[in-house]
Amino acid sequence: MAIALITFLLGSGIDYLANLESTVGLDTLFRLRGARTPPADAVIAAMDEASETRLGVGQDLTRWRGLHAGLIRQLQRQGAALIVFDLQFIVPHPDVDAALAKTIKGAGNVLLTDCVQKFRHGTEDYYGREECSENHKEPAVRKEGNVGQPLSEQLVAMRKISAAPALIQSVLDHAPFVLVNDAQDATVREVWTYYDALAETPSLPVVVWLNFLRRGGGLNNGLDAPLSHGLTEQRRRCLSAKDHRAENSTEKSMLEKRIDDVICGEDSRYLDYYGPPHTFRMESYSDVYEGKAADLQNKVVFIGKANRLFASGKSDYFQTPFTDSRSGRMAGVEIMATQFANLAEGRFVQSPLPPWLPQVAFGFFIGLILTRLTGFYGLLASLLAGGAYAGLAFGCFSRYGLWLPVAVPILLQLPLSWLIALSWSRRDLLNERKRILDFVRQVFPQWMHFLPASPGQWYPEKSAAQMSSERYVRALCLATDIEGYTSVAAQHSPREMWELLKSYYQVLGLPVTSHDGVIANIQGDEMMALWIDLCSDSQRHSACLAAIEIDQAVERFNQTSTAGRLPTRIGLHEGEIVLGSGESGGFRFYNPFGDTVNTASRIQGVNKFLGTKILASKAVADSLTQVVCRPVGKFRVEGKNEALELVEIIDKASGGNDPNDLLYRKFAHGLQLFQQGNWEQAELVFQNILNEHGNDNPSRYYLELAQAYRQQPPADWDGILTLEQK
Template sequence: MKYLFPRAITIALITFLLGSGIDYLAGLETTLGLDTLFQIRGTRPSPAEVVVVAMDETSESRLGVGQDLTRWRSFHAKLVEELHSQGVALVVFDLQFIASHPDHDPAFAAAMQKAGNVLVADCVQKLRRGVEDFYGRDECSESNQEPFVQREGGQQQLSEQLIAMRKIIPTSVLVQSALDHAPFYLTNDAENSTIREGWIFLDTLAEAPTLPVVAWLYYLQRTGALKGIAEPDAPISVWLNEKRRLCLSGLDKTPHPSPLPEGEGIFRGSLKESLNNLICLEDSRYLDYYGPPQAIRAESYSDVYDGKVTDLQGKVVFVGKSNRKYSPGKTDFFQTPFTDTRSGKMAGVEIMATQFANLLENRTIGMPCSTGLSNALFGFVVALLLTGMAGLSGILASLVFAGAYVVLSLWSFTRNGAWLPVVVPLLVQLPFSWLISLLWSRWDLLKERKRILSFVRRVFPQWMPFVSASPGQWYPEQGTAQLMSERDVCGLCLATDIEGYTAVASHHTPHQMWELLNAYYQVLGHPVSSHDGIIADVTGDAMMAVWIDLPVASQRLAACLAALEMEQAVARFNEPSIVGRLPTRIGLHEGDMALGRLDAGEGSHYRAIGDTVNTASRIQGVNKFLGTRILASAAIVASLTHVIYRPVGSFRLLGRDEPLELVEIVGIESEVSVAKQAIYKQFAHGLSAFQQGRWEDAVASFQTLLNNHGVDGPTRFYLDMALAYRHNSPLEWEGVIRLDAK
C-alpha cells in the first residue's frame, strides 16, 4: 500500500503526457471527440425566434434569377417591405452588397430605411500567403483585387510571405440606410475544413465585432433586455469595438462571470455577466449546432416574397443562399460536425443563424475546466484503480469507471453543452494505463521471484534443483518429493563437458576461471529452464540436467531443442571471449534414475543418480572420438519428426556390456539444408558397408565423401577404422565399436 499513490501518480503522469502530446499533434479531441459527441447527442430544437429565408433552387426558378447573385438585388426591397409589414424584429442579410446597382439600390435603401431594422454584412477578404491570391465569400474576392499594400515609392505589389485580412463594406447608399453593418468570416470553402467555431471579434480587423454578435445586441436592445445594463450611444458595432479595446488595454477590468444557475437565462439577471464575458474574455466560441443542414427553421425566399408565410412577427430573419438539393456543388457551403454525403454541406447563412441562436440561448460549447485537468484526473483515478485492484479486477473496475465517465460526458454535453474530453482518456490514457500496469505487475512478479530464489539459495540450497529459473514454472510435485530422501523417476538426462578445460584452467588464475565459468553456466542453463528442464548438478566443467514428469515425446523433443540451443549459445559465448574458449560436448540418454539427497558431513546435496546418468556422461565422451558436439542414444529421436539426426554407429561404451546405437543431433528440419541431408544419407551408405565388414566399399564411400564435401568428424573416424580393418580385420566382427576410454 505504501507504493500505491506514487505508482498511481507515475502511471497517470505518463499517460497524461502521452495523451497530451498526441492530442497536441493530431487534435483528436476536436476533430474526433467533439464531432462524435454531436453525432451521439443528435439534433435539438432551435429557438423559435430564429428563421432563415433561403435563397434556394425553388426561388431561383420562380423569380428567374438563376445562380447570378446580382440579379437578386431587384427583389430585396419588396422582401424587406414584406418582412416589415409582418413586424419582424430584425432582418440580417448574409450577402455582400459591394458592387453598386443604380437601378435597384435606391429602392432597396428606401425599404431598409423605412424598416429601420436591417443589418448587412461586410465582406472579409484574405490575402493568401506568398502570392497575390485574394479570396473571400461570394463576389468579395472577384471584384476587389487591389493589393493590400505596395512597395514604398513605387507601384510594385508586395509578394512576401504575408497573410493579411481586410474588411470591405457594402456600397455607401446601402450602408447609410442600414441599421448597422459588421463582418462575418468563415474559412474558405475550398479548404474543405470543418466549421466548429464562430468568431466573436476579429482581432486582425482591429477587434471588429462580428455580425451575429451585433444582431444579438440589437435584438436585446429592441426587447428591452439591455435597459439598465448597457445604453449604447453609437451604433452597436462601434460601441462593441470600443468596449473590446478598453477591455484588452486593461482600462476596463471585468471578472469572469460565474456559471448560470439551473434554469436561469439571460433575461433573469445574468445578462451583464454574459455580456462582460463576451466582450472581454474570448474572440471565438465553439458553435452548438442544432443538427444537420436545415435544422433551423427555413422558409423559401419566394414564399416570403409572395406573402405566403405570415407568422414572422417578432422573429429575427437571416437572408442568404441556402440551396436545399445541390449544396455539395455550390460555394459558400461548409462542413460541420453533422454534415455528411447524405445531408450535404451547411450554408453560411445557417451557420450565422446558429451562432446568433446560441447567443440568444446563452448556450455554447465549452469545457467546464481545462483539458489538462480533466485528463489528469481521469488518468489518476484509472491508475489508482489499477494499482489498488490487481489484475483483471483492476481492469474491470477501470472499465466501469470509464463507462460512467462516458455517460457523464454525454449527459453534460446534452444538458448544457459542457464538453468533457473523451477521445484522449478512452483511446489513449485507458489502454496505455492497462499496458503500464500489466508491465509493472510483471516486473513486481520478477522482483518477488528473484527475492524468493535468493532466500531459497541462502537458507534452503537443497531445494534449488526443483525450482525453474524461468517465471511461472514452479514445480510443486518436486517440492513435495523433496521431503523424502530419494525419488525414483523415469526421465531423460543431458550431460555436458568442456573440451580442453584443463588446458584453459592452467593458463588462468582461479578468479579468472570463476568469472568465466559463472558467465558460461548462465548461458548454458537458460536453454534448460526455457524447455522445462531441471539443472540437477554442476561440478567443475560438467553440468547435468534432467527432464521428468512430462510425456515421453515432450521430454525427448524438449531435451533435443535444449541441446541445440546450448550449442548455438556456447558458440556465441565463445566468439568474443578474451579469457578463453569453452567448446562444449553434449550427451543425452533416457531411462530410470533416482533424484536423491546425499548427506555429506553436516551438509546435504541433491543429485541425479543411476546408470542413466553415467551413460549420458559416457555418450557425451564419444563426441571426443567422432568430432561431434551432440550425441544421443537412438531411442531418444525415434519418434521425433522435426529433428534432423544421423546414425553414427553402435558402440560398447566403457563399463557397459550391451552395445548402444548412437545418433548425432544435427538441427531442426527448417534449419538443415537439403544438401546437408544428402551428405548424411551418403554417410549412412558408408556406415552400412562398414558395419557389414565390407571394408573396401566403406573406404571408397568415406573417401569420396571427404573429397567432395570436406572435413567431417564421423566420416574421418570411420575411414581410419576401415583402413585399419582392411589389412587387419577383427576375428569376430559384430559391427560394434568398443571404446576403452572415456
C-alpha cells in the first residue's frame, strides 16, 4: 500500500507538470498501433501543389473562389452526399459571389466553416485565420466610462464570424471549426464537439455528421434546418437539466444514444487518428474539378488546403501523434475529416476508468509482487507484470480506442517501485543486522570483534587472543522446566520427542524475543532466557510479561497437542552473571555462568511444591504495577544458605479491581501467621480460603504444613522453609 500510494502521488505529480501521459503515453500508443483504415464515406479534395499549377491559381486563396461553382456542379453530377468547405468566405467578392451563391443554393448540400476569433483586452493579440483577423478588428467587449482605458489582461474574448451574407444565406448549414494556433506548435489531440464559450455552438464536423445521417434516413429527432440552431438549443437544455440524457434511455437505439452523448456529453474529445497525413482518400482539387475523380457518390467531400509534399512554416497545418520528419504535419481539413469519421464510427479515444484508478491498482499490484518476491525474482516478476499491463493497454487501444495510462505506470511507477522496494529491503536488512548484533553483544560478546563495523566488512583474521572470553553483566534470568518430562519421554520414540520439543520451543521462543529477551541455552526439557543491558524496571517488566505469555502459550499448545501435554514451570531471578566461553574436547561452547543462573533454576523448582506455575524472587516484581503477583513465602533451596523471598506471578494487571484480591489478602494474612509460628490460626485462615474460594494450591500447601507443624513444631523456627529437594 505504501508503494502504491507513493508511486501514484509522485507519478501523478510529474504527469500533472509535464503532461506525460498525453505527450508520451498516448502518442506512443498511436505509433505502436500504426495506421488503420478510415471510413470510405469521407473524401478530401485537396487544394494541393498540382492543382495550383494546373489551374493557374497559385497560393492566393482569393483566386480559387471563381472555381468553386464548377467544382460543386461536378460533385453534383458525381452524386456527392455533402460538400464541406474548410475555407474562409468572409471578404465579399461581388464578381463571383452571385454565381457561387446560386450554385450553392441549387446544390442544397454545401456547408461552410465559420471563423472563430480569439483575442485579449481590446484589439490586441488576435488569434484566427488571416481573413478573419485582418478584416474584423473591432472590439468584442467595451468598458463603460473611460473608453481609452485598456481592458484587463485576464479577459479573453471569442466570437464567431460567418461567411459573406450572399453566401451564408445559400448554404445548407455552417458552423465553426477551431484547432490550436500554429504559433503554439502544439500537438492536436483533442477537438471540440461544442464550443460552450460561443453560446453552445456545435462544431462543423458534428453538424456535417448529423446532416449526413439525415440524408441517409438515420436521424429522426425532429430538428429543423439548419441543424446547427437546433443542436444549440438541445445542448442548452442538456446543460440546464443534467438528467436529460437519462430520459427514456432504455427505449432509444444505439445510434440515438450516441447522438445524445455527443450533444449532451463533454464538449471535447480525443481524436482517434487513422494514421499520418494522407491516410484518408485524397483527390486533387483539379482532378475533381475536371471530372477525373470517380466513385464520389454518397460521399462527404471535404475541400481545403492540403499539400502533397511536406512544407514547413505554412499555416493551417498541425502536429499530430504521427508527425515526424518524414510525414510532416497534417492539414486542418484532414483533421476535420478525422473528427467526422470518428463521429460516424462512434469511436473516439476515451478512458474507460478514471485515470487514477489504474495507476493505484498498478502500483498496488507491483508493490504486492515486490514484497512477496525478493531480489531477482521480484524484479523479473514485476517487469513481466509491467509488460503484461502495457500489452493490455495496447490491446484495448488498438481494438477499441480505450486509453489506459501507460507512461506513468511503466516509466515512473515501475522504476519508483523498484527503488522503494530496494530501500525498504535495505532498511529491513540493517534492522535485522542490528538485531543480530544486539543478540551477539548480549549473549556472545566474544564474537563482537569478528563482526563488521559497517556492512560489507568482516574480520576473520583476528585471533582469539584479541577477543574477550568473558563478560560480567547484570541480567535477569528466566528458567523453564517441563513437569513430568521423564514420563512423557518414555512414551515416545526419540524422533517423536524431537518433533514435539521442536514445536514446544518455538512456542516458548516467541514471547521471549518479542519482549527483547534472548534465549541463552536449551538443554533437554530446560530453557534459559536472559534480559541484559536494559534498565532494571524495563527488563523486569519485559521478563514478567514474557513469563505470563509463555504460560498462556504453553496452555494453548497443550490443548491442541496430540502427542502429549508438556506443563511448564518458570522461575525468575536477577543478579550478576558471566557470559563466557570455554573449550571441552576441542570444541568451544558459550554459556551464561553464575549463581544467578542456578538460583533461577532452583526458584523454578519451588513451583513443584507450591503447585504454582511462575515464581520470582521478590526483587523482580517489587516495583512492577503492570502485573498481578502475591508473596508466597521464604525458602532455602538446595545448595543455598541464604533465604529467598518468593512471589507468584499470576497475570497482567487489567486496570480494574481483581476478583481474587480478597483471596490474596487472606492468603497474605495466613502466611504472616504461619511465619510467626501461629499454626492453629494459620490453619483456620487457609482452610477458610479453600472453603470460600475453591482450590488454591499455595493455600493447600501451607494448610498441610500448618497441620503438621501444629502436631510437631519445627525446632528453631525462623519463618523460612527449607527445601531438601530440587
